[in-house]
Amino acid sequence: MENKKSVTIHDIARVLQIDSSTVSRALNNNPRVSAKTKKIVQDKAKEMHYRPNTLASNLRTQKSNTIGIIVPHITKYFFSTAISGIEEEAHKAGYNVIICQSKDSEDLEAKNINTLLSSRVDGILLSPAIKTSTIDHIQKAMESNIPIFFFDRYIKEVSTTKVITDDRITSKELALHLLSQGIRKLAVLTGDTKVSIYDNRVKGIYDAFKESGLNTESKLIMQQIKLDIDEAHEAINKWVEKKVDFDAVFAMNDMAAIGAQKALQEKGFKIPEDVLVAGFSNEPIAKLVSPPITTVHQPAAEIGKLAAKKIINHIQESDKSILASETAVLDSELIIRESTLRKK
Template identity: 40%
Template sequence: MLAEIAHDFYVGSNRFKNEKILKHLNVTSTMKKSITIKDIAKKLNVSTATVSRALRNSSEISKETKLAVIKIAKEMHYHPNLLARSLIKKSSKVLGVVVPTINRQFWSNSISGIESVAYKKGYKVMIFQSAESYQKEVEIVEILANSMVDGILIAFSKETQNYDHIEDLKERGIPVLLFERVCDSIPISKVTTDDFLGAKRIVNHLIERGKKRIAFIGGPLSLTVCMDRFLGYKSSLVENGIPFDQNLVIELSEFTTELSVIAFKNLWSSGESPDAVFCFADILALGVLAASKELGIKVPEDLAIAGFGNDDITKYVSPSITTMSQPSFEIGQLAAKLILKEINFEEKDEFEYKTEIVKPDLIVREST
């Protein structure tokens, strides 16, 4: 289906721009001729209307004719042209979803939540990952827009600081929703976690455990979600009378266990040894735990470790990791319900954008 949509996109009025995008996404522009209902009708010596009705299981067509049409359609490898159908019906019944990556539990769970709601409402979901690249995100959005999807749900890449591609979607009348990684300045529907409150609660918990030198390991602070958790961390320190120490703050370029291991080892050997670490995400907390074991640090006696996200693995490692639970599946469901509401709203000019903020729950385990 993607190849068919991409091909139609390629031969459009923006040929040269689209050719560059297709090359970047490794989609070939040399396609075999698609089989149409005209080809099936000619083979059976019936009208195209008969074939169309048979494929739609219309009661106007006899069972024998339907079976004959389906048999020939399979033999000829016929696939319906969803783009052409969407032009006729003005609805493709397809949602586009763009996430930074699909190999993190939060994103895969969110996608599952989106799909569960979409499927019940008769919609299919096309999933793309930006690989944390702003340029790729922009190109994917352009392809989805030109593929005539009914709506697009986006979680920004770590590089995204320009939102012209989102404004362009709005100007073209394409419903778009932001989830988890959002931009507050754009008037648009959003679904987010209360990251500030979640970070504040988990740092309060560390302070209640007697910790006073609490480090923060996070991602790029240009991302709203990273900044919100950092500000929650800092707010907790200030409110509890603990001086903020910039030397205990580490901003990573990538959300990887490997970088977290290196960052914590450097911090520990620098003479700025913390007695607790709050990590932006569980994947980073796993890196700190691995590094502490290599260094012979006792957890939680010498070092308390807390993450964010409640990835499944955090309850199975030893010691198990304290974290904030994000209902990622439910976030996906909320996002899908909101965008479908916008898609099916008749008076587009009067649609009221909503922001849903989901509160995370503290899960205390052995690491603190």
């Protein structure tokens, strides 16, 4: 079967008996071309199934109009929602996106960055992997004049723009709420505190204890786990079996909170009468379990939109006020549900 030759602007110009440069201007919405001529050219281009040669255009402009996105896990609700926000703003501005996931691996994150650089992206939006311990792969990209902006998670040692939430403040608010319910001892299930978000959430808990004048040594226990249902379930079971005293659980994400609540209920504890349970990130499932779990809503879509706007503005240099190390902090919202409201 013979391959059909792609239609070019020269073919359109030949049919319409006008200059190729006029066709090019009309297709690029150049103000030098009248509205009438633009419509004629665009209608003919559509009729002839014309497709612009993006590669050739990119070579001329030295821009790909593409943004790379790297997240730890695409399947997590927060990140899928943030990606949706990024895509929405990118497409509005005429940009495509390439999405990669690091699976919280530093090696895979570095490979993702190299892949995106090879794809000639104009910039990268990155939420760093938990296991990222060096910044060489990030610095290398930035030294090649490809901007890397952080969203949600960030690395303190890298000076760049980041779009984050006020994790420390909302973690403090949630801890204060738990303390207001008259708890004896708070059990915390956290992720690796080398990661910015977990570090800030743990600091928020200590801020709440300090403000309340309470001794963390006697009223707080903490364990670092992989924050998923299974590990949280196992951690709670071990605490119960060892007769560790606690009557509230603050898990650093909702999936861990669900695992903790399930383990407690299987051991015969009533939620919230015996033990309070709280999570973080407002996963849709958190309000569907019984009882619904208190959590913190993070504006993931808005984080994605703002991160996209900032990197596109930086790429286009249309906003000269943007600094290379600007920090944008969005508000989160404490959502109190039945799992932390004791019956009086």
